[in-house]
Amino acid sequence: MGRKEEEVADWRLTRVVSVQDVWKCYGKVEVVKGVSFDVEEGTTTVIFGPSGAGKSTLLRCINMLHPPDRGTIFLRDVDLMKVGSKINYYRSKFGMVFQHFNLFSHMTVLDNVSIGPRIVKKLPEDEAKRIALEAIDKVRMRDWCSHHPSQLSGGQKQRVGIARALAMDPDVLLFDEPTSALDAELIGEVLQTMLDLAKERKTMICVTHELGFARSVASEMIFMDGGTVVETGSPDHIFTNPQNDRTRKFLSRLTELYGLHGNKKESRMA
Amino acid sequence: MLEYLGDLLQGLVITLELSFTALAIGSVLGLLAALARIYGARPVSYVANSYIELIRGTPLTVQLFIIYFGLPALGLLFSPTFSAIVALGINSGAYQAEYFRGAIESIGSGQMEAALSVGMTRIQAVWRVILPQALRLALPSWSNEAAYLPKYSSVAFLVTVPELLARAKAAIAYNLKPMEVYMVVGVIYLVVIASLSKVLDIVYEKYKFTVE
Numbered sequence: 001m002g003r004k005e006e007e008v009a010d011w012r013l014t015r016v017v018s019v020q021d022v023w024k025c026y027g028k029v030e031v032v033k034g035v036s037f038d039v040e041e042g043t044t045t046v047i048f049g050p051s052g053a054g055k056s057t058l059l060r061c062i063n064m065l066h067p068p069d070r071g072t073i074f075l076r077d078v079d080l081m082k083v084g085s086k087i088n089y090y091r092s093k094f095g096m097v098f099q100h101f102n103l104f105s106h107m108t109v110l111d112n113v114s115i116g117p118r119i120v121k122k123l124p125e126d127e128a129k130r131i132a133l134e135a136i137d138k139v140r141m142r143d144w145c146s147h148h149p150s151q152l153s154g155g156q157k158q159r160v161g162i163a164r165a166l167a168m169d170p171d172v173l174l175f176d177e178p179t180s181a182l183d184a185e186l187i188g189e190v191l192q193t194m195l196d197l198a199k200e201r202k203t204m205i206c207v208t209h210e211l212g213f214a215r216s217v218a219s220e221m222i223f224m225d226g227g228t229v230v231e232t233g234s235p236d237h238i239f240t241n242p243q244n245d246r247t248r249k250f251l252s253r254l255t256e257l258y259g260l261h262g263n264k265k266e267s268r269m270a
Numbered sequence: 271m272l273e274y275l276g277d278l279l280q281g282l283v284i285t286l287e288l289s290f291t292a293l294a295i296g297s298v299l300g301l302l303a304a305l306a307r308i309y310g311a312r313p314v315s316y317v318a319n320s321y322i323e324l325i326r327g328t329p330l331t332v333q334l335f336i337i338y339f340g341l342p343a344l345g346l347l348f349s350p351t352f353s354a355i356v357a358l359g360i361n362s363g364a365y366q367a368e369y370f371r372g373a374i375e376s377i378g379s380g381q382m383e384a385a386l387s388v389g390m391t392r393i394q395a396v397w398r399v400i401l402p403q404a405l406r407l408a409l410p411s412w413s414n415e416a417a418y419l420p421k422y423s424s425v426a427f428l429v430t431v432p433e434l435l436a437r438a439k440a441a442i443a444y445n446l447k448p449m450e451v452y453m454v455v456g457v458i459y460l461v462v463i464a465s466l467s468k469v470l471d472i473v474y475e476k477y478k479f480t481v482e
Contacts, residue, residue, distance in 0.1 A: 065383055092389025102384035106403050119398060120389035168389060 014041040016203050017172055021071035022061050024054070031057045033227035034071070037220075039172065042201035046214040046235075049224035050250060055207040056099075058224070059174050062205065063094035075171065092120050095165025099177040101157040103149040109136065109160050110145040116168045135163040139193050155186030162193055173197065175206040209254055215239060223247045274441035274451065281437030282458055288354055288426055288433060289419040295359030296415070300366025307367070308374055309396065318367070325364035331425055333357045338429045354426035354433075358419065366415055373408035374400060406477050413470040417463050434458065 017039040024032040032054040039045050047055050060066040062073055064080055064087050072081040075090055083090055104112050114132035117123045123131070136142055139159035149157055158178055165173055175194065179187045191213050198204060198217035208214065214221055214235055221238045223231045223246075231244045242248045306318035325333065334357040337348065348356070377400050385395035427436035438455045442448045 060383075063387055065386055088386070088389055088391050091387060094387065096384070096387035098380060098384060100378075100380055102378075102380035104381065104384070104399050104403075106406065115398065116388040116390075119394055164384075164388065174387075 015039070015074075016041050016076060017062065017205070018074040019058075019062060019071075020074065022058065022068040022073065023070040024057055024061050024066065024068050026057075031227055032061060032068070035224070035227075035229050036071075037222060037229065037232065039203060039205060040219070041203055043219035044198045044204045044206065044217045045220045045222065046218040047205065047207045047222045047224060048209055048211075048214070048250075048254075049230070053224040054227040055224055056176050059096070059176050059205065059207055063091050063096060063174060065091070065096075088120075092116070092168050093171045094174050095168055095170035095172070096174045097158070097161045097165050097176065097178045099181050101149070101154070101161045101181075103157055103160055103164070105149055108146050108148055109141060109152070112149070112160055113163045113167045116164065120168065131169075132163070132167050135167040136160075138166060138196075139163045153186060154182045155189045158182065158186075158190045159193055162190075162197075166197075171203060173202055173204045175204065175208060177207050177209070179208065179210060211239075211251075211254060223250065225250070272454065274437075274445065275454070277437050277441060278434060278454065278458060281432060281434035282462070284351070284432060285420055285423055285434040286462070288351070288358060288423040288431070291355050292358030292362055292423065293416055293419050295355070296362025296366050296419075297412075299360065299363025300368075301370050303363060303367035304370035304374060305396070307371055309392070322364045322367050325361055326368075330357065330361050330422065331428060333361055334425055334429060350426070350429045350431045353429055354423070354431050358423055358426075362415055362419060366412065369408050369411045369415065370404065372411070373404040376407060377403050406474075409470065409474045409477070413467065413474070416466055416470060420462055420466070421459055 015038050019035055019037050019039075022032055022035045023030070035054075035058055037045070047058065049055055057066065061068045064073070067081065072079050074080065075093055078090065080087065080090055104115070107115065110129070110132055113135055114128045117128035117131045118125065121128075133142070133145075136145060139162050141156060141159055141163060144152060144156060144160075149160070152160065161178075162173075178194070179190050182190065187210070191210060194204070194206070194213065195217060206213075206218075218235050220232060221235055222229055223238065223242075223244070225246050231238070231242060231247045233242075238247065239251070242251060303318040303321055306314045307322070308315075310318060334354065337357050338350065338353040341348065381399050381403070382392075382395055385399040386392070390398065423433065424435040426433050427439065430436070434455060438451050442451050445451070
């Protein structure tokens with residue numbers, strides 16, 4: 001409403017998520033202290049920063065797993081702090097991928113992916129299965145449908161985690177350090193899946209330290225430290241011309257560890 | 271020789287009725303108490319906790335006597351068998367609650383987060399994701415309770431339920447062979463419990479899975 005017509009016409013300028021002055025504390029510890037940013041349709045936003053910066057907490061505020069203490073989140077024009085018990089419905093509009101996968105251990109790969117469409121969207125069994133298989137194909141796990149999570153490698157688990165999120169056809173995908181629990185040689189397959197999604201113009205918010213990934217697909221990078229946003233900008237800006245000293249220092253440490261263009265695998269092999 | 275065996279086996283039937291009914295009641299109570307304690311609002315959680323502590327802190331015989339000998343003073347008169355089943359069920363529930371609670375709490379918070387983030391309600395998440403895993407994890411310790419009840423149900427003879435031990439005492443009063451009769455009773459319990467354990471082992475092997 002009130003948007004200029006050309007903005008509506010251009011998908012890149014349609015705001016999907018708006019984080020507005022979000023604060024969150026656990027007990028007496030302030031973890032997120034007044035973070036604001038917008039996410040446009042079809043873009044990838046990368047959030048990075050030292051551990052304890054509040055990145056994962058911020059992601060959990062965005063889909064209201066842990067609702068903010070102050071501030072709010074808009075999903076399109078819906079204020080998520082005001083939807084009350086309908087929050088489960090809106091939460092399903094965010095697909096979340098976890099650092100430790102969090103696959104349902106007692107279910108097969110197919111059930112892990114189809115349970116959302118089946119239970120939450122209440123689709124008939126065969127329809128849910130069809131949607132699940134589509135998502136499973138997308139992450140190239142079709143041959144593993146009847147396996148349980150314990151029979152998969154970390155990279156495969158994470159791909160199933162991505163499929164589970166995709167099966168709900170979410171408006172936004174949230175990635176919480178999706179590769180940091182993986183062995184170096186398994187990171188590539190997960191990053192490739194994420195790259196594919198970014199290229200398909202899925203709207204993504206990724207907490208990650210994979211700088212190569214950030215550089216090639218991020219539209220916006222957000223550097224967080226101590227619960228606040230220190231610096232934001234395009235990858236070009238962040239990598240070549242960071243304004244803040246803390247950003248510079250953190251980037252140089254990361255680059256040392258991981259290499260700028262690649263992931264752990266390449267830097268370890270070098 | 272063993273002319274009292276038929277009588278003992280009749281007692282065994284009552285013992286099994288007592289213990290399995292109590293086990294079922296205890297499972298329902300235990301599960302509800304565990305869920306109330308973990309997920310309930312503070313007053314609900316408090317009630318569940320009080321139940322568990324009250325029952326675990328007092329002897330089963332006292333609980334049984336209160337129900338059978340005490341409640342009639344309040345106008346509640348129950349048959350011996352009914353009293354025994356209620357006492358055993360309530361008692362078992364308190365212990366089972368702790369088995370279930372341990373199992374539920376051992377399921378990482380990530381499972382709940384994942385279920386919620388798919389869009390499930392908390393109730394759906396508990397029902398579809400947490401409980402199916404927790405119940406399997408609880409099975410080995412729960413089987414403790416299943417093995418324990420048939421033996422502990424023998425307290426029912428104190429309120430004149432004609433179960434296995436009561437029949438044994440009656441047989442001894444008649445034939446004056448306590449050693450022989452008690453040995454036979456012991457063997458009967460042993461056979462029952464061993465078969466039960468075997469069945470539960472098979473169930474566990476069938477449903478066990480690896481937790482993430």
